[in-house]
Amino acid sequence: MEVTSSFKKKAGQLRLVAAQINLSVVKDGLSLEKALDGISTFSKRDAALLKALSYGAIRWHHRIQWQANRLLDRPLKNNDELISALIRVGLYQLQWMRIPDHAAVAETVSAAGLLGKPKFKGLVNAVLRRFLREQKILMSAMNKNEGAATSHSSWMRDRLKADWPDQWLDIVKVNNDPPPMWLRVNNKFSSRDDYLGRLEKSGIKAKAFDDLPNALLLKEPQPMSTLPGYDEGEVSVQDAGAQLACGFLNLEPGLKVLDACAAPGGKSAHILETCPEIGKLVALDQDKRRLTVMAEEFQRLDLSGNLIHSDAAMVSKWWDGVPFDRILVDAPCSALGIIRRHPDIKVLRRSADIGKFVAIQRRLLKALWPILAPGGRLVYSTCTIVKEENQYQKAWFLEKISMEKYQASSFRQILPGEGNMDGFYYAWVDKQH
Ligand SMILES: C[S@@+](CC[C@H](N)C(=O)[O-])C[C@H]1O[C@@H](n2cnc3c(N)ncnc32)[C@H](O)[C@@H]1O
The missing domain is CATH 3.40.50.150 (Vaccinia Virus protein VP39)
Incomplete structure (x- = not known):
């Protein structure tokens, strides 16, 4: 019982940190990189979760904010910005993370509880549960709203449409994908094919790219520390x-x-x-x-x-x-x-x-x-x-x-x-x- 409640508390604390990071990008204008500066003080696992929540909620910000606006009976006040951010993080979890719905709601509500105002717990609970109930209707309305459907701001969509009228929809789709990881093999140490073999031996799948003599595309992004010879300069990460x-x-x-x-x-x-x-x-x-x-x-x-x-x-x-x-x-x-x-x-x-x-x-x-x-x-x-x-x-x-x-x-x-x-x-x- 004690383990469960301390686990819940910790999960709530992490969501609150994710909401603070979200707010420092959305409100204070910090880059994600800067906003995530302090996460090295967390364990590897918690830091990875914070990174996933922070990048994900910002990647889908325009869509999530549109959903939040529809789910709230009335707009939150300016000094409730952290709660807005927490709701965004909660909505992100419910749609894109492999966390069971009930756990995602409970963790986000527990984060709201840490703010010391009981009304916030009820509000977050109500908004996230309403999302789960009305998801289908919300999604069909969303598909008719270009900003929410593409998750891009209106000026950016206009700019892309003006410059790339035939390609802009493909571009916004790619923009919402997680990025691939490319490597550049340093021929001073090995040929690209030799390095590809070493990657395979380490259980990392990759493929060569015809247009570029040193480029390898990883099947799945990897921590740099797992790349053979990374510290010795045998390979670099570069698109x-x-x-x-x-x-x-x-x-x-x-x-x-x-x-x-x-x-x-x-x-x-x-x-x-x-x-x-x-x-x-x-x-x-x-x-x-x-x-x-x-x-x-x-x-x-x-x-x-x-x-x-x-x-x-x-x-x-x-x-x-x-x-x-x-x-x-x-x-x-x-x-x-x-x-x-x-x-x-x-x-x-x-x-x-x-x-x-x-x-x-x-x-x-x-x-x-x-x-x-x-x-x-x-x-x-x-x-x-x-x-x-x-x-x-x-x-x-x-x-x-x-x-x-x-x-x-x-x-x-x-x-x-x-x-x-x-x-x-x-x-x-x-x-x-
Ligand atoms: C696109 S980044 C360069 C990336 C780099 N070439 C690479 O491949 O890693 C642009 C860089 O231009 C620098 N910069 C901006 N204005 C500059 C200026 N007037 N003189 C020199 N550097 C400048 C920025 O600090 C930034 O590091």
């Missing part, structure tokens, strides 16, 4: 869409390469693994914390590069005056191509952010084109699918910045889910000799 960057750079020994927006270093590391004989890699980022993560990653991979903390557009502050043969501008962007990996983007991103990103991207491109050597290549990339940041940005660049001084240019847009990749955009421009 296949991100692994395309290296090919577009057309690397050769002896070249001087700039990665202008480099942290946390995935593409820089891939550059050095693919072509260790390049002459020099300069990697810049204006975010010190992300650069620290990059330095740690370089240590794990036993790589060295010139990591510089600076605003890449302020060229006079960091450039040694010798032009680069390759420049990668992996620009900050709205990140609408990686929503399945970062579902908080659906909650946090605002329509007005797009224009801000466009301006930042233009500033970087304008400043960096002049320091590309004649005959050199600039690769511009984003992890978004917004045309204003991609296709229209390329057109602007060719017309206003590179003008007649380029000899070739092309692009590739990958939509989320294509080849099971995240959404990425790449444009490359070769400068005249």
